[in-house]
Amino acid sequence: MWRLTTDSKLPIYLQIVDLIETKIMNGELLPEEKLPPERKLAAILGVNRSTVVRALDELTARAVIVRKQGSGTIVNAEKWGLFAGQSTNWRHYLTQGGFTPSVPYARQAGIMEKDLSAKVIDAATGELPLEMTPKLETPSLSWQSFIAEEQLEDAAGYQPLRVTIEQQMKTSYGLKTRSEQILVTSGAQQALFLITQCLLKPGDAVAIESPSYFYSLSLFQSAGLRIFALPMDAEGVVISELKELYHKHRVKMVFVNPTFQNPTGLVMSLQRRKELVKVCAHLQIPIVEDDPFSELAALDATIPVPLKQLDADNVLYIGSLSKIMGSTTRIGWLIGPAAVIERLALARNEMDFGLSIFPQVLANAVLNTVGYDAHLKQLQQILLERRSYLVAALEETLPNKLIYNKPEGGFHLWVKLPVEFRSIRDFDVFANNNLLIMPGFLFGVKEPMIRITFARLSEREATEVAQIIKRIILAKQ
Template identity: 90%
Template sequence: MWQLNSDSKLPIYLQIVDLIETKIMNGELLPEEKLPPERKLAALFGVNRSTVVRALDELTSRAVIVRKQGSGTIVNAEKWGLFAGQSTNWRHYLTQGGFTPTVPYVRQTGIIEKHHSDKIIDASTGELPLEMTPKLETPSRSWQSFIAEEQLEDAAGYQPLRETIEKQMRVAYDLNVRPEQILITSGAQQALFLITQCLLKPGDAVAIESPSYFYSLSLFQSAGLRIFALPMDSEGVIISELKDLYHKHRVKMVFVNPTFQNPTGLVMSLQRRKELVKVCAHLQIPIVEDDPFSELAALDENIPVPLKQLDTDNVLYIGSLSKIMGSTTRIGWLIGPAAVIERLALARNEMDFGLSIFPQVLASAVLNTTGYDAHVKQLQQILMERRDFLIRALEETLPNELIYNKPAGGFHLWISLPMEFRSIRDFDIFANNDLLIMPGFLFGVKETIIRVTYARLNQKEAFQVAQIIKKIVTEN
């Protein structure tokens, strides 16, 4: 396990550095896992202790490990506040340059689901199952007709689709925007990528909700940004905490998911939304509002207006079809000031990230069919039923033992367990019991909390999930 490459021409201490970094990248060493003591590592490598100390000093300077007096050396589990800016260093080209690899836990979960889908219950994937994607007819078109539609496309995307989104935003949210304020993207993550790469610079501080799925995205650290936790209460982000972060770290941008927040399902109150946009406007901090779930409100709930409606100038709004039509749709949009949209559109073209005309034409056609509205209403109904299946199963199986709030929409239930895990590896117990979930550490929290995606669970599977959780809780 701790064997060095005898063919390497690097100095021994750098070989040790590379070995430990590789083990972390591959998931052999997990966040918060303790490394062997210095003397033991020296013995394992057959080197002087001073060589090991030099290697650990190098890893500490990069914030890869944390060394605490009396506690030993552990793999750093925190992203909060770290600067992950990269320097030109060919030795680390594959492991540190460019885009940060997928979190090992997520990668391993995907492997398990792929190879054992027949017996595994997947309550981790935040995507629509196939049976809930729309059963709509797409228009029959010739290849030439698709090519002809390219005449209606510019750097910001297919004009008819942008006009359709403009109309939808006006009807749904009373939000008046112009087509030149809309950038079509290949999903929400491309919008986030363009924002982090083109509007921010390495070393900039940004605030994200805690907990948040933003925490698990590699693109923030790949852009060299320092992310800081913005705590929430039952109404949303705590404004006083945002002010403190701004004054301590000069926060340049705030990223929020105010409606059916991922992973908590929380809906930020209207009063808190007003306070947030007011404070950010005063401090001149742009807000990025990620809003993939608004159309999926439970039928008996009304949700507050988007932040974008409260401040059209200072909010960048991200929408997506992935939660309505399936992740393979790969259609999202970014709404912002025309100058910002133009800058990001040109930057994307320079990166050769142009969009295919095919999904844009099809998305525009589907959004303009009467069947689309019927699909959304049916999807709302199914999600509400599946939410209730899971909550009923948990209440019957583990009455008064779990802590969670009933979400008014979205896909997820955020569940606090009545137990304590000492290590990230302890979460493997769920996969060992044929249940895939998303543990809290992926969202930036250390408590024993899990995100269960009910969108993928029928009634039978919901009760199986409850039984597995009960087994884990009672046996630990």
């Protein structure tokens, strides 16, 4: 419904700007959707046409909408280079999952996935299915015990958990760190939120991989940041492109997911990692390394060292338990210079985003339990099997029709389809066939790409997925 609030003190044209932005963010207006003509919109809102024109001019300047001669005004489908300003308080998105309500396709997929009456195959959700979460014993603690443990918590989190993370990083990656360099967070998204809100300012330019799940996150726009695409090749981000972005836009920070990158599954080569940290150190560009999948490599896979190990001072490292323990385990961590960690910890407390002691104590207990390593190895084996199920089904059903690389770990297969999708709405055909996938536009690309989460697929479901994709391709040819 197109209606302005009567109690707002903002100028009317800014009220119209806020109204349209809100409709876009909550999914009422979809990317590429056409807005009412200026005269009609003015009549609906009961304002002068000149007021509507001024509002649309403002939205055009922000790249929120696009005006096309002879076609009218449409919602911009891209976010590259967009400066959203700070007209809306997005902090409530902190507690959301990987895809926020500002991505209507993903929101609708979430609704369908929860509709138990529908026979929907969920190959979209980037989380472990329930049957793959660990069956580990948790400690039986009294209320008094939790209160006692709370005395071991400071602004940066539960001290025993930080010590455990310190030991784990040393054992797994040879990364030497100290507990005062570790901030416990309620998942990776809180770490990203704190970085974007506290270390950057509105209007700053940041570079993210293309394609990347970072593109789908509203937290960059909520902080008023401009995101720019950093192209990748088979070895990872293209360094020459990063240099060009820096000189053209004065990039202030680089966000990468170098190991089993989401959505491509790509592992950045060691040589490219060395080049990246060297160039960023020279240009004084901090790197944010998001690393949720390193421990989910195939048993025989060799993974290069984290960027953090190559440059401890210039890399902020984000880890998480959610891909190993399940999405309800909202525990992550951020590793960086002690001064940065202290600043972010204090800022979080001022925002009243403190952590509950309960998940921290439980996470520490699980990480130290005897069965944790066995669970990790079992999970690696199951993921490898499920990847094989999907690849075998696709090769049998659609031989030589699809383009993809087989990842050696992680959750996802990134697939190029042999047909064109003219608009975002064309991807609805998957949901209409009771298959939930993540289309490429959510990751910032225009090619006919889809991300399939094989982690959620049994052998039977993988076969069904291949059959559905075949039907869709045949129908579009």
